Amino acid sequence: MTAAESDAIRRIEAEAISSRFARGWHCLGLAEKFKDGKPHTINGFGQKLVVFMGEDGKINVLDGYCRHMGGDLSQGTVKGNTIACPFHDWRWGGDGRCKGIPYSRRVPLRARTAAWPTMEQDQLLFVWNDPEGKQPPADVTIPVIEGATRDDWTNWRWTEQIVHTNAREVIDNVVDMAHFFYIHQSFPTYFKNVFEGHTATQIMKGVTREDSRRQREGGSGGGGPRMLGNTSVATYHGPSFMIDELTYHYEGYDLKSILINCHYPIDENSFSLHSGIIVQHSDALPPAAAEATAEKLSAFILTGFQQDVEIWKNKTRIDNPLLCEEDGPVYQLRRWYEQFYVDVADVAPEMTDRFEYEIDTTRPVESWKKEVEENLARLDAAEATA
Amino acid sequence: MTVRSDERLDGAPMRPVRCRRCAGEVLARKSSWEQTSIQWTAEARAACTGLDEDEHGTCPALRSAIQEAALTGGIEVLDD
Numbered sequence: 179m180t181a182a183e184s185d186a187i188r189r190i191e192a193e194a195i196s197s198r199f200a201r202g203w204h205c206l207g208l209a210e211k212f213k214d215g216k217p218h219t220i221n222g223f224g225q226k227l228v229v230f231m232g233e234d235g236k237i238n239v240l241d242g243y244c245r246h247m248g249g250d251l252s253q254g255t256v257k258g259n260t261i262a263c264p265f266h267d268w269r270w271g272g273d274g275r276c277k278g279i280p281y282s283r284r285v286p287l288r289a290r291t292a293a294w295p296t297m298e299q300d301q302l303l304f305v306w307n308d309p310e311g312k313q314p315p316a317d318v319t320i321p322v323i324e325g326a327t328r329d330d331w332t333n334w335r336w337t338e339q340i341v342h343t344n345a346r347e348v349i350d351n352v353v354d355m356a357h358f359f360y361i362h363q364s365f366p367t368y369f370k371n372v373f374e375g376h377t378a379t380q381i382m383k384g385v386t387r388e389d390s391r392r393q394r395e396g397g398s399g400g401g402g403p404r405m406l407g408n409t410s411v412a413t414y415h416g417p418s419f420m421i422d423e424l425t426y427h428y429e430g431y432d433l434k435s436i437l438i439n440c441h442y443p444i445d446e447n448s449f450s451l452h453s454g455i456i457v458q459h460s461d462a463l464p465p466a467a468a469e470a471t472a473e474k475l476s477a478f479i480l481t482g483f484q485q486d487v488e489i490w491k492n493k494t495r496i497d498n499p500l501l502c503e504e505d506g507p508v509y510q511l512r513r514w515y516e517q518f519y520v521d522v523a524d525v526a527p528e529m530t531d532r533f534e535y536e537i538d539t540t541r542p543v544e545s546w547k548k549e550v551e552e553n554l555a556r557l558d559a560a561e562a563t564a
Numbered sequence: 565m566t567v568r569s570d571e572r573l574d575g576a577p578m579r580p581v582r583c584r585r586c587a588g589e590v591l592a593r594k595s596s597w598e599q600t601s602i603q604w605t606a607e608a609r610a611a612c613t614g615l616d617e618d619e620h621g622t623c624p625a626l627r628s629a630i631q632e633a634a635l636t637g638g639i640e641v642l643d644d
Contacts, residue, residue: 193566370620372619372620374604374619379620381620411620497566497568498568500571501570501571501572503572503595503596503599503642503643507570507601508570509567509568509569509570510570512567512568513567516567527606531603531605531606531609532602532604532609533601533602533603533604534601534604534622535600535601536598536599536600536601536622537599538595538597538598538599539598540598
């Protein structure tokens with residue numbers, strides 16, 4: 179690089195956001211919510227959708243607008259296995275075909291609307307989005323979460339909220355080690371990414387920050403067992419559904435949990451962000467205590483989301499982040515993510531070939547230790563004068 | 565969206581490293597002794613058996629090959 183080049187002002191670049199939405203399985207939340215015999219409105223993938231369960235117990239997702247005169251099906255009524263339009267009672271089946279028009283002898287040709295493939299698994303409802311309109315391939319799946327249906331795990335604690343930014347921001351977190359210290363009061367000590375096929379994984383180990391603990395619990399500490407740190411193996415299966423095997427290490431025992439971090443795009447400038455958590459019972463954590471812990475962790479995750487949202491609300495979109503060597507593989511992650519935004523025929527090997535990146539945490543850990551010590555000294559001083 | 569390339573690689577690209585166990589060739593880069601990037605190809609991935617037990621791990625044989633390449637100058641360790 180010449181002196182002139184290194185003196186030049188770095189420009190932030192951002193292309194216009196495409197209104198194409200990712201191909202893949204997207205979770206719409208707990209399936210139970212859609213099983214009340216009523217139609218539900220989902221704003222997703224730049225459209226209005228209707229979600230309804232027919233008499234047969236199958237949950238269906240259709241384009242929200244009736245092909246007859248454009249009525250809003252999500253304001254209609256479930257009749258048998260169809261959704262009936264509130265405007266003229268046209269009946270639409272889960273396969274997208276018009277099954278009947280009570281006032282007409284015949285259903286016209288072309289009476290077919292868009293239907294999204296759905297899947298219910300682990301008490302969650304998934305919908306397959308594909309701009310090419312194809313069915314989900316058999317090898318593109320969401321793994322079964324064992325604990326979700328087992329008696330020795332808690333029930334889901336589920337949250338959802340609308341975030342007003344493009345969904346790429348939440349994906350970028352997969353490779354962003356340093357923000358866990360600065361935004362989430364974590365202390366990563368090990369950090370590695372592996373991208374392969376349609377999965378992107380983050381492996382992170384961390385220790386508990388004494389300064390954050392003191393601020394949370396006050397000078398005396400909160401009592402109870404001390405949390406030493408955690409180990410997290412978090413994998414995106416496709417563009418939007420992350421399963422995090424998250425183990426908290428306490429003095430004398432481990433607490434095992436599964437954290438879901440998932441979203442679906444509402445449009446190119448907003449998405450619905452969901453979190454779910456289940457916690458395993460153990461000798462140290464009998465059922466009631468596990469439920470209470472799940473409740474606490476769920477609140478903790480929401481706090482974490484709020485911390486991200488606060489950044490997202492104010493930051494700018496950046497296609498050319500300027501990275502140091504202790505940052506993660508942002509560009510390689512985005513290259514992986516791009517596979518979901520091109521036609522299947524255009525998915526290039528570099529988007530799916532395995533890529534590994536292990537960060538050298540020596541310098542971050544050194545620097546963060548110092549910062550924590552300084553914070554503790556400040557807290558000591560504040561307490562001494564109080 | 566156009567996918568851009570990682571500017572950190574400008575002037576310090578990933579270099580080929582061959583594993584001695586399966587002879588698969590990957591691209592590797594080390595910005596320090598503790599940092600490692602590995603770009604696989606489908607061919608190298610299919611040949612590797614070192615990830616069978618832990619798909620998120622690093623193949624131990626490949627790790628040694630990269631370490632050796634770093635020691636013998638086959639790949640540069642940037643902050644060394």
